[in-house]
Amino acid sequence: MQTATLFLVMLLSINSISSENSCDKMGTLIYEDIGCTAINIEGQTCPERFRCDFTKLNASSCLFKGKEYFDGEAIEEHLAEASCNVRCTCKNGTFGCHPRGLCRKTFEPNAIFCYSKRQLGMCCPTEVVCPPFAHDAFQCQVDGERYNVGEEFTPKNTCLICICRENFTGEFDEVSCARQNCAAQLHETNAIEQGCAPAYFQPAPSDLFYVPPNKVGYVAVYKKFLNTDTLCCPDDWICPQPLDNVTVIENERGIYSDLECKYGNKTFKFGEGFKQRIYRYRKSRHMKCECLLPPLLTCKEQ
Template sequence: MKMHQLTLTTFKMKQFGVIYLLSALYLNVVFGEKNCDDLGLNFYRSIGCKESGKENGCPSYDGCQYSQPIGHCTYQGQKIDKGQAVKDVVKDSSCSFGCICTAADGEKGSFLCAQGHCGIDESILFGKSPNCFLRYSLDQCCPNSEPECAEESPATCKVGNEEFKEGKLFSPKDKCITCLCTKDFDGKLDGPNCQPTPCDVEVRHSQDIEKNCAPLYFINSKKSEALCCPVTFVCPSKIDVIKENDTKSTDRVCKYGLKTLKLGSTIETENDSYGKRKVHCECVSPPLMTCTMSY
């Protein structure tokens, strides 16, 4: 009897251990300990790439083939006809003004954008009631031109240790998500108040993307942080120092110009778009290299 009880107890402990391990792995992915946004995946979503699978709990986009078509344009995977404005087709809060698709006969489409800005700032609230605020929306860059005022104080939205005022667009720390603070915000980042952070890199860098140049992100430190929208692109040059990964057995590769580099390969180079700065690139999330430089 005692031996039977001991065997049963040992079995239950092993069973509990397996359940605990599976639960821990599940919670690790679902509740954010694994931050997929530090891989630069938001960029692939923003140019209309479709998921090709999963890799360590994160989406993969290995099969993404980007090209502007003959005779019209695409933006976030949506077709834009010649002469059509981007914002007539895709609504988001990115701030490229008056962008239209231009396409000469028999040539690939490209975007032409106007120079502009909102022309509105918080100074218009000076002297007004503290209960007045400017209201933004998830599908526009600029807030309403006239402030909203109420008898009671505006609502606030709290996410983690951060607090935001009603009407404001905000991005939770280390997440490629843009949210709008409203009275009914329930704190859920996958609800109607939030959307993936829109990137408008296609209107300025469609040719760079098509040439397999690498998206370049600013970072504050070498620690893991969200890589949401590239500030520019790194294209192959003579000063690139490429270190190919010859030790790791993998079928996953990144394109860099005409080169194909295995997962884990790196490039050290420079970029002078914001003053000459050192740039580190690595094949971490195919199909393109991912590059970073410090502020």
Template sequence: MKFLLCIFLVTLGLAFAFASGKDRCPTDFTIGYFYREIGCKPVYEEASNCPSHFDCSNYRKIHVIPTDSGRTTNVCTYKGTSYEIGTELSSSKVNPCVANCRCVEDYRTGHGVFTCASVECFDWHLEDENCTRLYNEESCCSVKTHCKGDEPLPTCLVDGKVYLQGQKFYPNDEPCKECYCQEGFEGKFEEPFCKNVACNVELHYASRIRDNCVPVYYGRQGCCPIDWKCPKPGKDQVVPNLGKSPKTTTATCKFGDLEFQQHDELNTTEPDLSCKCLTPPYLTCTSQPQV
């Protein structure tokens, strides 16, 4: 629960930070961000610059295992590689804020899942307003402190604010990017200065993915899930689009035993939750608390 709350606060902050005049694809955020993290391939139709759907066939072969398939489920998978029970992931393969990831057997299902520790940083607010914590991309926590009067450092100007070399920032135009001010930065939010925010869905939510659940995001510009929506056989229903919105793809979304045409919706009892088939093959679920 604490982990979900943390992700919610980060995602909420990123969502409010988004203020860009650039043309954007709906798949730059929410379910599209999820697709890219798990390795699905974008598919384009009708000369559009935005994907109409994603090809997740290889990913689903690994993660979504039918109960009568005869395939083993007591392994863990991460970025297309299978790991036996007891195997520990190399720290070089994961985000520095995640540590000691080990493949274990879920006692409830017998499936392989990763258990990971979250790195705790004691980066409290500095009492001296003239001091700033500095970071680098290889460490989760601050690595040093720079104070007024110390040797001057190179700076970066981003969104009208000046950052010292080693300071983190999240660009308004790229809210799903985590950046570090470094010497040589010229305003382009790309490596080695910036990287995608790591949601680590395969590490933290393998069982949800295997159960055909879909991620839920805060608003339309979220990066990491704040919750998951799982199938409820016998209760879930398709709400047809009935031509209200034109389709751009014949690809469909799957949720449990149900199949959705593009723009069809899932009936939900939660007033703040919307689940639609916007960019197959997964439903796009967003939560917007009522004001």
């Protein structure tokens, strides 16, 4: 009873900044991740398109977040830490990385009401915190959910990863939050440079890694992956096939009618695309691929 009372007294309710107009709904994150340049037009909040340059000085070089790494050169550790990749080195045009592997079991909460404490930009938790909690244990409330100091959360309609901290004011600034790090070029170099399309799936419980329901992290993990209003890190990439059928999905785009997307060696006008069925993660998925934010097609599960 004392613990429950303490829980309620310590909770500090703070309303988060509205993110309803976030450009993350358009799929801007993958372009940021691979180092493209946003092209904006006056009067619009979100970019109309991106400019991506995959030109390399050497065929054996690799590109990562807008920088060229020569054969045998390793990327800076902090650039890949959040994606749980370490010692990533360019070798003959592609990166080879050592996966960090499972975080130490010491940091896995195995008792009810315990939680993992994290640091921004780090792959693994730093410690596990269990009752009785300190006076500042419950500090943040965002989008109707409670978070402990040091606990990770994703604000609604954004591609941010945030850490609840003491004296959190509701501002999603660089002290509390960072953009999700897809690090897509570490494993999808060929797909990106060949003009394949980022694919976003509708999450389902079967798509999530299993977390026992008696662990406090279960609900948070499920809700994090169920944030379907945004297009953050792609779930996969869809590449051109000889039998792809191109159909006009929508062709009333006003001022955007001159915009185009590349899909392999094919060109799609803004609003054009195709539908395709693929099999991923033990499931048949119906995808709609459309030119929505050039220069890449965007594929979303229907």
